[in-house]
Amino acid sequence: MLVSGQRRRILVRTAFIMTELQRLLTAYDAHRAAGRACALASVVDVAGSAYRRPGARMLVTDEGQLTGAISGGCLEGDARQRARRTIQQGRPTVVTYDSTDPDDDLQFGAALGCQGIVQILLEPLDFQDPNNPIELLRRWAEQAATPAVIATVFATAGTASEVVVGQRLALLPSGAFEGTIPAQAELYPQLLTACQEALRAGQPATHHYGAIRVSLEILRPPVRLTVYGAGNDVQPLVRLAAGLGWQVRVADGRPAQAQATRFPDAATVEVLPLTQVKEQPYDGSLTLLMTHNYYYDLEVLRHLLPDASTRYIGLLGPRKKYERLLEDLHKDTPDAAAQLQGRIHSPVGLNLGAETPEEIALSIIAEIQAVLTGRPAGFLRDSPHPIHPPLRATAPLVPEGRVDAVCGL
Helix, strand or coil: CCCCCCCCCEEEEEEECCCCCHHHHHHHHHHHHCCCEEEEEEEEEEEEECCCCCEEEEECCCCCCEHHHHHCCCCCCHHHHHHHHHHHHCEEEEEEECCCCHHHHHHHHHCCCCEEEEEEEECCCCCCCCCCCHHHHHHCCCCCCCEEEEEEEEEECCCCCCCCCCCEEEEECCCEECCCCCCCCCCCCHHHEEEEEEEEHHEEEEEEEECCEEEEECCCCCCEEEECCCCCCHHHHHHHHHHCCEEEEEECCCCCCCCCHHHHCCCCEECCCCHHHHCCCCCEEEEEEECCCCCHHHHHHHCCCCCCCCCCCECCCCCCHHHHHHHHHHHHHHHHCHHCCEEECCCCCCCCCCCHHHHHHHHHHHHHHHHHCCCCCCCCCCCCCCCCCCCCCCCCCCCCCCCCCCCCC
């Protein structure tokens, strides 16, 4: 029994949230332990429409087992067969899938219908190499609090070069550079600058240095979401967010609600009495207020007011509730509305006509995704813009060595 005055912030559960990268690392470790040879298929360049963007990866064993995805399923079968040949040959190769001619593609190609060009780097993995691409990704994932950049050489046009296909340079969160591109290479300082520029822009890019082509990928840490409230309506939201690979923390002042068994997909579940809210450290996570308790919501908002790193605050409930909360906040903080401007979303969620807890969860998660990507939401059919922003490139993608893909899955 907890008594008055006792510190009652109790960590109830810590879970391991499986992102796409973590699933890849887990599969890689299992294959290495079993001695199963592997190849990595990575999207390195895209022009026009494509289902996945640069950085999408798929792990393939010599037996054809797949982990991850490089498309919506239309390229995986063909890439699997080519990846297995890459393992046998022991050298990397680049495959180009071109569906820019829809009639030709539907008749002779993979029948993608996407009208785009996708280039896939296939490379065998050396389990003994501490700088193989999976190990480079692992080192970032172990400290993935901030974005990083990884540059991958995927074409040299067969010319004599100081770099070869498959070599990489990673700019890690610590600011350190590491990888397999030799520091004495003439290209090295240019790549350092390109990585730093890509990180500042926060956008992937393709750079061409004569015959050498390099893919610059932005590695982003998992989305961190704090949900204040542990009611039944929070359960489907946590499941949906965790399914996206987000790290979700659930906090509530009611011990009977803040139970690990109620939120098995959450990273942490904790009992957090109202009196302890103000002691919470600021961690920059996105925040949802779903407590159904006016005074708890008020205390959380009061705590978050000065924290500019919390760039999203979703408040469940009608607009009148926020107006009343704002009136109470103004008593102590006259500029409360200005401090919350652009951060507060009330009523929370997209206008989907949601009524059930599951529908409301979808509405809220969809709004957060739109905020994260800087998109206005709405119907794609009504947007004059491409689904994905064009990849930044210093030269156009030329579909050399196009192959016809057969799904085969």
